[in-house]
Amino acid sequence: MTGRAWQRFLGHHAAVASVFLLALIAASALAAPLIAAALGHDPFTPDLFKRFEAASPAHPLGTDELGRDLLLRLLYGARVSLAVGLVAALVSAVIGTAVGLTAAWFGGAVDAALMRLADGLIALPSLPLLIVLAAVDPARLGLPRGAMWFDLARIVLIIAVFGWVKVARIARASALSILRRDYARAAVALGASGGRVLWRHVAPNLAAHVTVASTQTVGAVILLESVLSFLGLGIQPPLPSWGNMLASAQELVFAAPMAAVWPGMMIFLTVVATNFIGDGLADALDPRADIVKA
Known part of the structure; x- marks a missing residue:
């Protein structure tokens, strides 16, 4: 970002606070093994003698139904939820941008085919389809079952298959508008290749739109992962995620309400923070802001 863009972003106080919040959550998640060593606990090993303990110096937020x-578990769950959200949003953004630019540049039958595919995916009920795809037994496909890396990759892939559509439509609409402008037409008339025109003239002007859509996708992906894990179709225990922590606590709302409050609060704060960051980046990366000031 340029100096003016940084100034506009820093002037968006909610976005700046959200960056610090997500940075704190991410840093704490990365330091989870060190925190576990300092507290002297294993977040994966049950201890039935310590079930439902209240908050204390030994257990700052208490323990769950298995004494963990x-x-x-919140910090290790943050690793999973944030990783799934960021990777799935990045994959969706790359696919969506590529599809949108391809449709805008070639037009005609290519544009029609890609956009009808996007329309078809939008028309499908995504959550039920995600549930069906997540419920497929990988062992029947000759794939490993129970491997943590496979659960993560499966969720990312399933969400990315449906997540690229929004970015693709935004990228296509913006690219069509940019390609009609004089500087883009001049570049084509001077013999610039399609790749150069898209990379030098179209892509920079898509940054604001794609970035905003991608940051909002992060929050949506975290919610989808939480829903799938809550239904028992996402990240499987003992690997914690905020979604399966909520699933484990759903029958303990009255016995141990904080076991459900903490992961729910983390999901809420993370989704709201990503939306604020998206708003801040939209203002900062808007090229029209420099034109207006000039």
Whole structure:
């Protein structure tokens, strides 16, 4: 970003606060093994003698129904939820941008085919389809079952298959508008290749739109992962995610309400923070802002 863009972003106080919040969550998640060593607990090993303990110096947020430390499980769950959200949003953004630019540049039958595919995916009920795809037994496909890396990759792939459509439509609409402008037409008339025109003249002007859509996708992906894990079709225990922590706590709302409050609060704060960051980036990366000031 340019200096003026940074100034506009820093002037968006909610976005700046959201960046610090997500940075704190991410740093704490990365430091989870060190925090676990300092507290002297294993977040994966049950201890039935410590079930439902209240918050204390030994267990800052208390323990769950199996006696595991809630704070440590929240931090390890943050690793999973944030990784799934960021990777799935990035894959969706790359696919969507590529599809949108391809449709805008070639037009005609290519544009029609790609956009009808996008329309078809939009028309499908995504959540039921995600549930059906997530419920497929990987062992029947000759794939490993129970491997943590496979659960993560499967969720990312399933969400990315449906997540690229929004970015593709935004990228296509913006690219069509940009390609009609004089500087883009001049570049084509001077013999610039399609790749150069798209990379030098179209892509920079798509940054604001794609970035905003991608940041909002992060929050949506975290919610989808939480829903799938809540239904038992996402990240499988003992690997914690905020979604399966909520699923484990759904029958303990009255016995141990904080076991459900903490992961729910983390999901809420993360989704709201990503939306604020998206708003801040939209203002910062808007090229019209520099024109207006000039």
